[in-house]
Amino acid sequence: MRISVDLNRCQGYGQCCFADPSVFKLRGEEVLEFDPAPGDEHRLKVIRAAKACPVQAIYIGESYEEQEERSHRHE
């Protein structure tokens, strides 16, 4: 799992931080720092965070390695 946050859109209210405080952290009033590569055990909490975001700034995707592995399996 990899995540991306559109920090232009993010408004720094911190709902995501409630959902998974070890992946999303607010520093100061509205600076969001996030871990783009959390372990798989975070998946449910990250999905919850993405749903909670009022401006839908959080995207969940895959890593390059995950995609490459799948494409080699299909070859």
Add this chain to the structure above:
Amino acid sequence: MSNHSSQGLRKDEHIVIVGASLAGLRAAEALRRRDFAGQITIVGDEKYAPYDRPPLSKHVLTGHLPIEHTPLAMLEDVRATWILGVAATALDVEQRQLSLSNGERLHFDQLLIATGTRARPWPEERGGKLDGVFLIRDRDDSQQLRERLARKPGRVLIAGGGFIGCEVASVCRELDLEVTLVERGPTPLYGALGSSMGSIVARLQQQHGVDLRTRTTVESFEGDAAGRLCRARLSDGSVVEIDVAIVALGALHNTEWLQGSGLAADERGLVCDTYSRVLDAQGQVVEGIFTAGDVARWPQHLCDGDLIAVEHWGNAVDQAENAAGNMLSAETDYRAYKHIPAFWSSQFGINIKAVGLPNRGDEVMVTQGSVERYRFVAAYGRQGRIIAAVSFDQGRWLEAYNTLIEEGATYPPQLAAADQPENMQSQPAGFPAMARHA
């Protein structure tokens, strides 16, 4: 967006993307999202799969984010052939062919050029190769600098008070390192926000213990016999003893490889039309070749179609989407790229965000909040219209200003905000006399 009817015929088509970073990846995703069934090949000269650059000058350097956690999320199954660690060295427009640094040639039906920018280097004869002098553009730069800063060096000097320079100054203070910031202009962020807003940033930095030297430049770095950096000579005659120097003097567009291709590419970027299609040196559209991201120079509707290159994350994402959409459309369905630039930068715990074109503004005025507390919004005006807005820890307002900019609302703005300062006053924005993006 609806796909046109020839979609099914595209199975045999080969789209090549040069530049395996933000714009290149987002374009590949957009092609698949639009059901492009052909082949995608992505050529990137870095050895890494796409990664995100904004953390490289921020929480990678503080140590909050390990460098291995910076790769970009892939938001679609891109099913691409990746050719990494290999550069495109030449483009033959007639033959629809790229030459690669591994000696191979690559044929394409359509091409996206997303080769971005690189950090402006410091000349070797003025100390650019000394051990302790750093640039920040790629993963390795950031990781090496992180390791050096973690070893608690003596004073750090930063050449250049743009966004990256200011962010690194903030990191140094957070790590409790002594830092000197040297900026040619009258304030930090002079080029991006003008001296009026820049003076607020200057105060913020000084309150955090940054040794700020404005209207000053670095003449040279000097080292010891072993080639280790030990001091900087500044234009005001002073000498600063330092262990580390970070050169943050802006970026150069990666267009050299296009010399001889006949495309309209130079040090200012690669020119395209409003549909992200590249132009040749005669100004004619080149069919099937598009560009996006930092490298692209495109007609900006907010300033009468002047060509500008926007070196921010949001532009790379949006223009990749625009270019990919047009690649798969019939010309009659092309969409114009009507992007309003936006960026964020975090420093000293404050989130600075902007929308529009601040450096096209003549005047600026604080419209909401408190400058003293570094929580405010300011609007920029150009010829009686709002052209941009910047916020310090008030990002939630920017969308409303974005709408005002889009609508061409008048400046000074007619607002009814509750937190309007009592004596709102417009003042010169304070940019260099010459238009910087001309």
